[in-house]
Amino acid sequence: MVETYARPRFGEPREPKTPVNPGNRFVRVIDAATGSHARAIGFLLVCALLLLLPGFFTIPPVDRDEARFAQATKQMVETGDYVDIRFQDDVRYKKPVGIYWLQSAAVHTASALGLPRAQLRIWVYRLPSLVGAIGAVLMTYWTALGFVTRRAAVLAALVMCASVLLGVEARLAKTDAVLLFTVVAAMGAMGRVYLAWQRGEDEAHPRWSYPAIFWTAIAVGILIKGPLILMFAALTIIVLAIQDRDASWLWRLRPLWGLMWVLVLVLPWFIAIFWRAGDAFFADSVGGDMLSKLGAQESHGAPPGVYLALFWITFWPGAPLAAMAAPAVWRARREPGAQYLLAWLIPSWIVFEAVLTKLPHYVLPLYPAIAILTAGAVERRVLSRSWLARGSAWWFAIPAAGSIIAVVGAVMLTRQPAFAAWPFIAASLIFGLFAWWLYDNNRAERSLLNALVAALMLAVVVYGLVLPSLTPLFPSVEIARALRNVRCVAPKAASAGYHEPSLVFLTGTSTLLTDGSGAADFLSQGSCRFAFIEQRSERSFVQRAEAIGLRYRVGSRIDGYNFSQGRAISIAIYRSEGSE
Structure with missing residues (x-):
């Protein structure tokens, strides 16, 4: 077999001399894609769109976080208030304003381009997440x-693009995909500075580009999700x-100028929200959200080791190679590149495992370091x-179980x-089987590329075809459709027993969330009023x-499953007498 790489140390990339496995079709695609940076970027863009777009436009609003973010943004657009953050009449101060600004910009752009009812299309609010994931x-x-080399x-x-966790976050209108983009930008810029110092590169003509990227990414990350970055x-x-x-290498990051730049970018909104709400934002975001994660916030508590167990699913299809690369990565831990990537990965991972509140997406900003370490081991053939x-x-x-x-x-x-x-299930199983059967240390790249195609087929199955069809x-969505089909003008709605944020997003900000008794009082206040009564609240209604x-009429009944609460539900639509 022709030797492909000269086995560079981490932090000392070299270009490949000859292509790997020239007879393999997928590998030939990589050969062509890595011929230049422009080709590589174009290839990655195409792959990202293929992997991340299935289901992006067709999956309905997902409760609860996505719908909450989207509804708060919708209220910003409706009111024109881009300082305060609210869900109906309640303040929503858990996260800073950055993601709401990005989503608002997406809504305004879509409306300006003539997209009808842009404010009600959840995929418009997902655009910042998609752009963040691709970024x-x-x-x-x-x-x-x-x-590492360009090929690696x-x-x-590609490993990052195909990971299950990034695929989920790219399709949700929330903060984590955009935060990932800022973290990778910051850590990549800092890594370049650190490696330049390790190599003893002359600092007589300092570069401002890496510090500028680092501090700008830090500022944007703070506006997206607070000081986590x-x-x-x-x-x-x-x-x-x-x-x-x-x-001493830290001085190459220009910390004094950088901190001033961060303050210029983040202080205006923080001052504005303090002027508007006093210390309520800081109390809710720092005390109510960040510090509460040290405990089991919102029943999301779990013991240490959970992220390691979830890694096999959330980082698939890269997880098997990451495990095989681990011994070689540990042996190389004193090399500058591996040392930096492990410093990015291990301390933060330990913190997340130690904190009681655990959600799968918390460790997403650490996955790029794993992907790079894994690719470095693949290119050096030391798995x-x-x-x-x-x-x-x-x-x-995974394709078998997922299918x-x-x-x-x-x-x-x-x-x-x-x-x-x-057909897509069959293709996913076939390519997954090829990845397994054809694997050996010298052809790991070929197996990985087969696994990536399996991941693409599985994404089409799960996100593109199955999830959008699971209407229960x-x-x-069914409630909002029923409300749109009424014949009276400007219908008003209340809901008892079913208070999911997606309902407010789809039926209107003015939708009243109440109990059975409150829904009856709501219907009594006029015509063209509708009450959505969950079965457990019907008696009180x-x-x-x-x-x-109260004179009322019973309309249709909608049966479904509330996965936020993990139980089946049945919702009847009641109409005040006189509505049509």
Whole structure:
């Protein structure tokens, strides 16, 4: 076999001499894509769109976080108030304003381009997440170029692009995909500065580009999700300073000018919200949200080790290779590149495992470091040949399990076997099987590329075909459709027993969330009023209606499943007498 790389140290990238496995079609595609930076970027853009777009436009609003973010943004657009953050009449101060500004810009742009009812299309609010996810993939490529060859950088970006966790976050209108973009940009810029110092490059003509990227990314990250981005940078710096017994390279980041630039970018809104709400924002975001995560916030508590267990799913299809790369990465831990990437990864991972509140997306900003370390081991052909190599079976196991779950879920919820998904299921299983059967240390790249195609087919199945068809999981869509079909003008609505944010987003900000008794009082206040009464609240509604002499009519009933609460629901639509 022709030797492909000269096995560079992490942080000393070299270009490949000859292509790997020239007879393999997928590998030939990579050969062509890595011929230049422009080709590599174009190739990654196409792959990102193929992997991230299935289901992007068709999956309904997802409760609860996505719908809350989207509704708060919708209220900003409706009121023209881009300082305060509210969900109906309640303040929403858990996160800063950055994501709401980005989503508002997306809504205004879509409206200006003539998209009808742009404010009610959830995919418009998801656009910042999609752009953030694609940006994170490209920034992973850019960051990796400082550590590995162009070919390995493309592989690292592909692994990141195909990861299950990024695929989920790219399709949700919330903060995490955009935060990932800012973290990778900041850590990539800091990594370039650190490696330049390690190599002893002359600082007679300092570069301002990397410090500018670093501090701008820090500022945007703070506006997106508060000071969390500072944790990744600070822990990395502390660990490197301890290992090197020297932190003089930090001056190359221009910290004084950088901090001033951060303050220029973030202070105006913080001053504006303090002027508007006093210390309520800081009390809710720092005390109510950030510090409460040290405990089991909102029943999301879990013991240490959960992220490591979830890693096998959330980082698939890169997880098997990451496990096989781990021994080689640890042996190379004193090399400058590996040292930096491990300093980015390990301290923050330990913090997340130690904190009681655990949600899968918290560790997403650490995945680019894993992807780059894994790609470096692949290009140097130093993957473990021990029992860890048996993990290659995971490339087939996930498509098999995911396909079974998708089909069974479709049958249980819709009584339909999802025949349209079966060809893609077959393709996913075939490519996953090839990735497993063809694996060996010298052809790891070929197996990974087969696994990436399996991931694409699985994304089409789960996101593109099955999830949008599971209408019982999205009862708010059916309720909103029923409300749009009424004949009276300007209908008003109340909901009892079903208070999901998606309902407010789809039926209007003025939708009243109440109980059965309150819904009866609401209907009594005029015509063209509708009450959505969940079955458990019907008794109190009827009792109150009889007590006040309310005349009403019963409309359709919507059966579904509230996955936020994990139970089946049945919602009846009541109309005040006189509405049509």
